[in-house]
Amino acid sequence: xxxxxxxxxxxxxxxxNILNAQRSEPIEHLQNFDKRLIHFGYYxxxxxxxxxxxxxxxxxxxTNPPLYNDLFIKVEKTIGFNIGFIIDLKLHNNINLRxxxxxxxxxxxxxxxDRINPTQQQTNETRKVPSTYMHLPLLFKFSTNxxxxxxxxxxxxxxxxxxxxxxxxxxxxxxxxxxxxxxxxYMAEVGLGMDFYFYFFKFSxxxxxVFALNNELVRDNSPDSPYTNPIDYLGTRGVYLNxxxx
Numbered sequence: 001x002x003x004x005x006x007x008x009x010x011x012x013x014x015x016x017n018i019l020n021a022q023r024s025e026p027i028e029h030l031q032n033f034d035k036r037l038i039h040f041g042y043y044x045x046x047x048x049x050x051x052x053x054x055x056x057x058x059x060x061x062x063t064n065p066p067l068y069n070d071l072f073i074k075v076e077k078t079i080g081f082n083i084g085f086i087i088d089l090k091l092h093n094n095i096n097l098r099x100x101x102x103x104x105x106x107x108x109x110x111x112x113x114d115r116i117n118p119t120q121q122q123t124n125e126t127r128k129v130p131s132t133y134m135h136l137p138l139l140f141k142f143s144t145n146x147x148x149x150x151x152x153x154x155x156x157x158x159x160x161x162x163x164x165x166x167x168x169x170x171x172x173x174x175x176x177x178x179x180x181x182x183x184x185x186y187m188a189e190v191g192l193g194m195d196f197y198f199y200f201f202k203f204s205x206x207x208x209x210v211f212a213l214n215n216e217l218v219r220d221n222s223p224d225s226p227y228t229n230p231i232d233y234l235g236t237r238g239v240y241l242n243x244x245x246x
Contacts, residue, residue, distance in 0.1 A: 029149055029197040033246075037090050041202075041246030045082035049106045049131070049238035051075050052212070056232045072113045072230070080106030082240060084135065096141040098155070104133040106238075110179060112227065127179035134162040137189055151195040155206065158213070161185040166218075173220040174227040180218035187212055187236070193244075204244040212236040 033039070053073055084102015091097055110127045139157030166183040173180060193206025212235030219228045 029199050039088050041086040043242045043244040045242035047080045047082055047106055047238055047240045049236055050077050052235050052237045054233045055230050074111040076109040078107045094143050098139045098141055100137050102135050104135045106131050130165045132164045136160045149197040154192045156190040159187045168218050181216045186214050202246045206242050208240045210238040
């Protein structure tokens with residue numbers, strides 16, 4: 001997460017320098033670019049995914065006062081990558097409909113804390129949860145009017161995510177050290193960014209939040225499983241940093 005915000009800060013600094021350069025450069029690049037009905041592009045990016053976890057009866061599994069935001073599962077996350085392409089349809093001078101299919105890869109480690117005393121990790125168990133998604137978002141892009149060679153925007157929509165690494169149909173569960181999640185997932189996505197117009201292309205950095213709409217947890221075969229029975233909801237929460245070229 002810190003790396004993503006660090007990179008975002010660098011992009012904002014670069015954007016500020018570009019903006020200052022635009023003040024002394026009156027030429028507007030790609031003047032007819034936004035008049036196209038349909039155009040294409042691609043993106044590269046980074047992501048940091050976490051889990052939002054809620055419990056059936058939190059007070060039965062944590063100490064008082066609560067630790068780790070009332071959780072007895074601690075999530076260790078890593079930085080993943082995003083790659084994909086863009087199909088952009090102009091609906092209005094300030095509104096575009098975008099389809100941005102791509103691949104998202106990330107990895108998380110779940111640490112099951114001692115339910116009596118979460119500060120003690122003598123009997124903790126961990127589960128690796130790798131995730132590779134086919135990410136299929138349909139998004140609305142709301143842009144301001146263009147000012148010289150820059151144009152801020154916000155973007156929002158929803159996506160279908162197919163998790164290639166879900167293990168949903170695996171008969172093994174946590175009794176065999178397999179933590180399973182759902183294959184088919186639905187996400188809400190919202191973010192903001194800035195279009196920068198250059199001589200040959202448009203460059204658009206954006207930062208986005210992604211929130212699971214469905215419960216991604218696949219319960220263990222035993223209804224009394226200490227790993228999944230206490231959990232009421234488990235869903236992805238993520239921050240994406242995308243660099244788009246159109």
